[in-house]
Amino acid sequence: GENVEQHPSTLSVQEGDSAVIKCTYSDSASNYFPWYKQELGKRPQLIIDIRSNVGEKKDQRIAVTLNKTAKHFSLHITETQPEDSAVYFCAASDGGGGKLIFGQGTELSVKP
């Protein structure tokens, strides 16, 4: 079955710096890759997603890149702010209502 590996497990940056979180997946049938942000005690919130027919997607300060050949995808956050501090999870799915397989999570801390 699908396995998703996520790195790093913790990431500390200064406000205004960029943050990059990387994930790899194992199943070539996966074609949908969302990123969720989870604040302490709250639900995972979708922040951006990408489908396998696209190599990059951007939404304001957040971007995701996908390399299908290498089976890895990354989240890039620019101009980080303290409110970006949270746990970020990547996930993979074969789409069409299929299950999400999550990575282990990255705890991002943005220091003012």
Place this chain on the structure above:
Amino acid sequence: EPEVTQTPSHQVTQMGQEVILRCVPISNHLYFYWYRQILGQKVEFLVSFYNNEISEKSEIFDDQFSVERPDGSNFTLKIRSTKLEDSAMYFCASSGTENTNTQYFGPGTRLTVL
């Protein structure tokens, strides 16, 4: 904006007891899911449900677990005889028809088994 809702927010039970966790998915969604998250760990898939039947389940979802859509709005997860290791946050999620990929999560039910 419509949201997935879950009740209760926190459930405390004794080992061996049955619990039912309730979810109201987004109203026009057709795919429903349960996930769990043990404290400090990643979110794990339990089961997916479509067209009034289970479409996929994980190894975690053994015969102690069951799901039901008893009416047009609720989606429930039952654990027949809880174990200590069932203590976790349980999230319900749903996805729609126009975009079956995007899953929206509920706020979760924290289950504590004593």
